[in-house]
Amino acid sequence: MGSVKIVLRKKVNKDKKYPIAIRITHNRKSSYMLTGQYIDLKDWDEKNHRVRKSHANAARLNNLIIKKMAEANDKLLELETVEKQISSATVKGYIRQEYKSTSFFKLADKYIDILEKANKHTRISSEKPMIKHFKEFVKGDITFRDISELKLREYQSYLKSKRQVSQRTVINHLVVIRTIFNLAIRDGLVDRKFYPFGKGKIVIKFPQSVKIGLEESEVKTLESLSPEDLTLPQRHALNIWLFSLYLAGMRISDVLRLKWSDFQNGRLFYSMGKNNKAGSLKLPEKAQKIIDSYIGQKDESEFVFPELKKIEPTNVKATLKAINNADKKFNKHLKAIAEMINLGKPLKMHIARHTFGNLSGDIIPIQMLQKLYRHTSINTTISYQANFMFRDVDEALESVLNS
Incomplete structure (x- = not known):
């Protein structure tokens, strides 16, 4: 024995x-x-x-x-x-x-490799640091059996106190761990009885966030800024922001990937990078004016905007990095513009999408908004647009107070 x-x-x-x-x-x-x-x-x-x-x-x-x-x-x-x-x-x-x-981080490496082969570089850039944060918390490696409910609650406290992240970011970290844990169960590396997620354990629930867009008067203030009011980098950042707004809040990654060949007979033809949904939009006059101001910079690269002109088109990692760097740069210039006009609201690239949602409110039918946003599911559109549809609630409140 x-x-x-x-x-x-x-x-x-x-x-x-x-x-x-x-x-x-x-x-x-x-x-x-x-x-x-x-x-x-x-x-x-x-x-x-x-x-x-x-x-x-x-x-x-x-x-x-x-x-x-x-x-x-x-x-x-x-x-x-x-x-x-x-x-x-x-x-x-x-x-x-x-x-x-049963090493968590050994399987995590395989998970990143899977994303790499699928060209999910945006997810890699966000999820790889989250895996690193978990490794720093456990101070080395950890088996799936050791990832208990108690351990994950300690991790949540660590993220909030030590890394000082929002509740939504905490949930994003847990989602990555859950995804890898599910892979381990599927591959037979750990029994489901050790699963720390679900009813009565760690429940993944995203907190509701408030999406704030600009009002029509605030957009007009931005549009009225003259070239003398801004530096060249600020003017370029504002052009990108306004162009995004005019195209129903087009994502910055899609804006920067636009090529001159995407514009035909006054229409824009492009596939959205997030879900590859293709479509065509008539180019609004305001958006056309912005495009026309960049014709003098046209070269063999075919990109309308300069951020990706020196990047090899097949280099996905370099392209993603250039877009992320541009987003940070634009947000810095937009913040300076917001301070200049005493906006009193955050002005970042993603606020263009919120602003379109706020301006459209309940004016545009939800099915049409789904097409403009290029959402795969109409439920996504309903959930998103609910952040900006206040008329019924406002009228109900007024009817009580003024009765």
Whole structure:
């Protein structure tokens, strides 16, 4: 009969700390497997095989020890039942392989590779840092079994207090973990009973956000700014913002990808990058005036606006990076313009879409708005436009107060 014990190996690392290890003994032969945790010698209770309370994370480490011991014992009993002659090294190999296969961050790397092959570079740019934040929180690797409801609640507190992010950003971080956890279940790396999400556990629910767009008078103030009022970079940023507004809040990624060949007979033909929905719009006169002001910059690259002209069209990563950098640059100039006119509201690129929603209100039928926004589902349009449809509510309130 074999045995499993947790010990502190007397092999100091470069930080002068000692590794906590699993010692597997069978037929008087022992093998050691490191847990990945290192502590000072003074923090180890040799008699009770546990971390002393003097260590800042004693409770967490001792819980980890108990879990590792239980898993190693279960595997030893399972193997001894199947095989009469088994070495400690064999047990160690099975346990190590199990730990390795259930590594969250190993599967996270595969998940990023999947996105890479699918050219989902926008998602990679947002989700890869979230995976990094989780790794920083757990201080190394973690198995799927160790991603408990309690661990995720601690992570939420960490994101809010240490990283000072919004509740919506916290939920985005949890969504990434949930996605990778679901992949692990699908691939048989972890049993569904360890799933920390769902009713009675961690529930993914996005908080409602308030979308504020500009009023018609505020847009007219922006349109009335003369070239002498702005620097050239500010004028360019405002042109991009207004062009986006005039095309129903077209996303900046789509605006910057526009080519002269996309404009034919006074119409714009393009496919939206987010969902590849193709369509055509008659170019409004105000949008045409902006386009005409860039004809003098026309060159062999075919791009209307300059941000992507020096980027190789097939280089998706470089294109995405250039768009992100342009967005930051535009927002900086738009903020300066907002301060100049005492706007009193945030002025960023995505506010152009909110502004179109605010101006359209309940004037345009929802089915037509779905076409303009190029939403795949009309429910998305209804949910989005609900942020800007106030007339019925306002009239109901007035009817009570003025009765």
